[in-house]
Amino acid sequence: MTGVPEARTTTGGRATAAAGPTVVGVLADPGAPAELAHRLAEELPALLAAQQDGDRGWDVRVEVLRLPPQSPGHRRLLDAVGPRMREGEWALTVCLTDSPLRGGAAPLAGELLGAEGVVVVSVPAFGGVALHRRIRGVVAELVTAAGRDPEERADRRTSALVGPFRRVVPDEEPENLHVLASRGRLRLLAGMVRDNRPWRLVPSLSGALAAALATGAYVVVTSSIWQLADMLGPVKLVIAMVFAVAAMVAWLILDHHLWERPSGTLDREEVRLYNASTVITLTVGVGCLYAGLFVVIALTEHFLIAPGYFESNLGHPVGLGDYLTLAWFATSLALVAGALGSGFENEDDVRQAAYGFRERERREGPDGEDGSDDRR
Known part of the structure; x- marks a missing residue:
């Protein structure tokens, strides 16, 4: 036994x-x-x-x-x-x-x-x-x-x-x-993502968060970024956001070796299921990080940038929408920088968001024979 x-x-x-x-x-x-x-x-x-x-x-x-x-x-x-x-x-x-x-x-x-x-x-x-x-x-x-x-x-x-x-x-x-x-299948995938508890990924990304906040602070006080954000339309802002989230997710997967491949213990169906749950989990977790950064940057710029000075740089009257547009673009830039900072995270903390990693840990176990260890 x-x-x-x-x-x-x-x-x-x-x-x-x-x-x-x-x-x-x-x-x-x-x-x-x-x-x-x-x-x-x-x-x-x-x-x-x-x-x-x-x-x-x-x-x-x-x-x-x-x-x-x-x-x-x-x-x-x-x-x-x-x-x-x-x-x-x-x-x-x-x-x-x-x-x-x-x-x-x-x-x-x-x-x-x-x-x-x-x-x-x-x-x-x-x-x-x-x-x-x-x-x-x-x-x-x-x-x-x-x-x-x-x-x-x-x-x-x-x-x-x-x-x-x-x-x-x-x-x-x-x-x-x-x-x-x-x-x-869809219910199982949703259950796997829920079991990964993606909202718990954010505290594990302290390095990424620090890099993103530093970048966001620089962007908020750079007037050329204000003008660039003002010229971008909603479509380009959405593309920038999607690119930033995708870059962060891809970096986490590659840097922490979270992508599973068929092996002696995992068949192709399991690999597809595990990889899908990992991508969705990381996307939700990074999305939570993005939302938090957006709130912090929006509050910071509203406190630091006087409407008159903001208006003189943009060359037109400004309102809440202009502040939110700048916060949106600044958050996307900050998240790309945060992806680089994610390379300094504790690998075990990040890997817990990957179902395949936990299953491999269960199958191999501490002695390579049993998966019944109590690590999580």
Whole structure:
């Protein structure tokens, strides 16, 4: 069995019954899956009690650790889960992972391994909206199905599923149950971007931000830049903005080696998915940086540049639109300079925005054999 790191344990949502509660362990990847797991611990007992017949209570316990990557038959995952089930005397185990799972043409949102009493849920398959509510429904559906025989699972008419998900009983594995996500590819990509949390990229770009602010300060006090900005129309200003954002994203990808290529552990479909999520994540993150720079530069120029002096340099009356035009152009110039400053960032901080890097870290692990380390 593969080794696993020491986990952090919390207990939530305890329920009691005369025969004692059924213990469900929840193992979650760090980050978004862990946050969702702790919320589930509070709400899942009541939901399971409503789904199940009888007065049995539920005790949900959460552990946070880096789950192993996919393997045939979930062998590596089961090797990691088995000791914890025995030590904690768990009746069932729910694994919340941020790895995409394969379910044929449609992404696999969740899977019940009936013989092992293990439920595997892929957080990215749920997209970027109503995440908690949908995951709670799928987990409740699969945990409840674990207590039923295969015929009852296939014929069951009521369901806890919320959103565009459907239940499938594999013909070759009738003891298992799959939950597939419709409109899956775009939803999966949105879920991967959300799991990357692009808004957290901005604090990691401190070097780029410093270079951009220095450039912006120079631009604001340079009258020739004022005149150039005044001559540019909206179309050219948009082109300058798109170029600046694209240059920053391209520089981050190239400088920090974020572009994935097919290899022994990643096939072409995975590479396309990971690269798309990385580009979108960086674009959103750099867009947030651009918006912040725009606000800072606009406030600075409004404070420093007197309307009369501004008007004398442009040769026509000025208003708010002229100040915003200058701020817009100055922000684009500043962001291009910021791209050069991004080369001084901590590589690990920036690489966390790349799904492929985290998956490669999971697959290779610290010893090249296991991906179950607790780094994020």
